[in-house]
Amino acid sequence: MTPRPRLAVWKFASCDGCQLSLLDCEDELLSLADAIEIANFPEASSAISAGPYDLSLVEGSITTAHDAERIREVRRQSKFLVTIGACATAGGIQALRNFADINDFVAAVYASPQYIQTLATSTPISAHVAVDFELRGCPINKLQLLEVITAYLAGRKPAIAAHSVCIECKQRGTVCVAVQGTPCLGPVTHAGCGAICPAYRRGCYGCYGPMETPNTAALAALLKSQGASERELLHAFRSFNAGAEAFAAQSRKHEPAAGGESP
Amino acid sequence: MSTETRNIRVDYLARVEGEGALDLHIRDGRVSSAQLRIFEPPRLFEALLRGRSHAEIPDIVARICGICPVAYQMSAVHAIEHAFGIHVAGPLRELRRLLYCGEWIESHALHVTMLHAPDFLGFDDVVQMARAHGDRVRGAIALKKAGNHLIQVLGGREIHPVSVKVGGFHRVPRRSELLPLAEELKRAQEQAIELLRWVSGFEFPDYQRDYEFVALRHPDEYPFNEGRLVSSGDIDIDIADFDREFEERHVAHSTALQARLRRRGAYLVGPLARYALNFDRLSPELQSLARDAGLGPVCRNPFQSIVVRAVELVYACTEALRIIDAYVEPEHAAVDVAPRAGVGYGCTEAPRGICWHRYQFDQDGSVVEARIVPPTSQNQPSIEADLAAVADAIIDAPDEVIRHRCEQSIRNYDPCISCATHFLNLTIHRP
Structure with missing residues (x-):
């Protein structure tokens, strides 16, 4: 038997949900373990073997000097x-x-903030090292995770679309909620979830981050015409993907100092 | 008596949720200190919630934990509704219980099968265990899948479901969507009973501790979302009076806020506590299944928590079937919500134990202050007490044996370190 590629799963600041997606592949997990050696996955196994690894899945952001x-x-x-x-x-x-202000944030949680060692920012992995592929979502879609692993095993590029959630609503046959007046980030949000929120009668809240070349300004204008306040616009672009450049830039336009209403 | 000094370390705990380590110091044949070190970085949820709208809270707090997002959503919506003077009843209340059943099933099945059982049978992980116990493992994984499927149908996806909102749901299921789930849950119920029989036959270390159990207690239900906060001591309070009996301490030379009983220190939340305080809320059938599995109405052996989790798995499947059978589609997916200034409390039974929330709102319903007390930060003092006691009991054993027993002791609690870590950080030094 030829040696199987070696998989490692790493955790940084996160909720564990994305690596849990691997254990949520209930139908595939055991056969996946035949195709790939799970060499380092502490959440799932006590057997940790040393690197190097062929494929590393990295969950979480960088918030400490140690990380x-x-x-x-x-x-x-x-x-x-x-x-x-x-x-x-x-x-x-x-x-x-x-x-x-990070000091204000830490003081809000801990009685003795001087004991807490944390960076002033939470940054993506790509701000620190080269990344070969980024799978989006809060949380990721486990079927897309399987696609990424399968593509890696087959030596091809993963088939992960970079278009907006709108396309997925059309594929799913969901009637557009935005045209009915529900605030929806679908037009600027990266596909991948399968357009769950509109199918559950609510607007997309952008948990997959910005799509390729999103027109956030046009969407902000639409949301405003539907009655959104500057503060609501600020929060809409500043949530689970607040650090993604397109959303961060749009959110800054709705800060009180930028002319938005005070919160 | 040996006079040597031994230090036993585990640098990265496996098969737990989040990042932690273990330090045990042994001097003169006794454990001189036992530390569960948490190096999971803090994410500061209480701070980032300030100024956000009440309507955003269920989605934000879900992100505290990928394994038990429903627990955070449920404690939050109950706290918010309490602040705004709203009461959600009828089918919407039942649907919330149903969603919670899904979470207990997926979380308990994950822990029992994939994280905990390998300890008792000498395997490193579930993949290895599946090679020797294929059918049992596949049955247990199907059980986990049934829980996830339930959350997916009700909430759109298993992790961070999207349907929960203040006042009810964004969308409620049709009866015709739930009926096929009932078929799957009937099989899951049988698989849970099988699992219970299987794990009850494991060999358990002979160890008991006189915990003070703390859990919710409801007049006629095994608790999910509502009840008074009671203990096996003398506590019986409204959840709003939490601060009267409990405190969070910032220990010297420690960055951990640990929850303790003001009068008695360490306490225990989670399956053992729920079970002991609510045994009479289980059906006679389930009580008799528990007895057949070797449990009395109270279980004080933490290693047997795996058996109690299996009992709760049977309960959650049974309760889900009851709710689906009786389900009548509500006229509205949510009740109207009118924000107002005030304070609200919520406390629900996460798979790992009570998850307590308090929010203060201004008049437009924005968060002024948030406090969240997750189960694992409450159990941490008990975990450390267990570590010292189990290691003391086998103090002459080789390091490797003690190390394994200690790791197993931590896994008894199914600790959720990501959850706890907006309270716990870095190295914990205890005198």
């Missing part, structure tokens, strides 16, 4: 490095600190 060092070591140990989820690709919800 900034650790990701460099992970990169050194990994032939192909894939980030999984909004934390690893855009800094996650914890990147809201990037727009605030």
Whole structure:
């Protein structure tokens, strides 16, 4: 038997949901383990074998100096490095600190903030090391994760579309909620979830981050014409992918200092 | 008696959710300190929630934990509704219980099968275990899938479901969507009973501790979303009075806020506590299944928590079937919500134990202050006490044996370190 490619799963600041997606592949997990050697996946196995690894899946963002060092070591140990989820690709919800005073944030949670060692920012993996592929979503779609792993095993590019959630609503046959007046980030949001929110009678809230070349200004104008306040626009673009450049830039236009209403 | 000094370390705990390590110091034949070190970086949820709209809270707090997002959503919506003077009843309340059943099933099945059982049978992981126990593992994985499927139908996806909102749901299911789930859940119920029989036959270390159990207690239900906060001591309070009996301490030379009983220190939340305080809320059939599995009405052996989780798996499948059978589609997916200034409390039973939330809102319903007490930060003092006690009991054993027993002791709690870590950070030094 030829040696199987070696898989490692790494965690940084995150909720564990994206690596859990691998264990949620209930029908595929055991056969996946036949095709690939799970060499380092502490959430699932006590057997940890040393690197190098052929494929590393990285969950979470960089929020401590120690983790900034650790990701460099992970990169050194990994032939192909894939980030999984909004934390690893855009800094996650914890990147809201990037727009605030970190000392104020820490003091709000801890009685003795001087004991807490954390960076002022939450940054994506790509801000620290080269990344070979970024899989989006908060959380990722487990079927897309299987596609990325399968593509890696087959030596091809993963078939992951970069268009908007709108296309997925059409594919799903969901009646557009935006035209009915529900605030929806679908027109600027990266596909991949399968357009769940509009199918559940609510607007997309952008948890897959910006699509390729999103027209956020046009969407902001539409939302405003539907009655959204500057503060609502600020929060709409500043959530689970607050650190993604297109959303960060649009959110800044709705800050009180930028002419938006005070919150 | 040995006079040597031994230090036993595990640098990265496996098969737990999040990043932690273990430090055990042994001096003169006794454990001198047992530390569960948490190096999971803090994400500061209480801070980032400030200024956000009440309507955004269920989606934001879900991100505290990928394994138990429903618990955070449920505690949050109950706290928000409490602040705004809203009460959700009827089919919407039942649907919330149903969603919680899904989470208990997926989370307990994950822990029992993939994280905990390998300890008892000497495997590193579920993949290895499946080679020797293929049918049992496949049955348990199908059970986990049934829980996830339930969340997917109700919430759109298994992790961070999108349907929960203040006042109810964005969308409620048709009866015709739930009926096929009932078929799957009937099989899951049988698989859960099989799993219960299987794990009850494991060999458990002879160890008991006189925990003070803390859980919700409801007049006629095994608790999910509602009830008074009670203990096996003398506590019986409204959830709003949490601060009267419980405190979060910032220990010297520690960055951990640990929850403790003001009067008695460490306490235990989770399956063992729920079960002991609510055994009489289980049906006679389930009580007798528990007895057949070797459990009395109270279980004080933390290693047997795997058996109690299996009992709760049977309960969650049974309860889900009851709800689906009786389900009547509500006229509206949510009740009207009118924000107002005020404070609200929510406390629900996450798979790992009570998850307590308090929010203060201004008059437009924006968050002024948020406090979240997750189960694992409450259990941490108990985990450390267990570590010292189990290691003391086998102190002359080789390091490797002690190390394994300690790791197993931590996994007894199914700790959710990502959850706990907006309270716990970096190295914990205890005197």
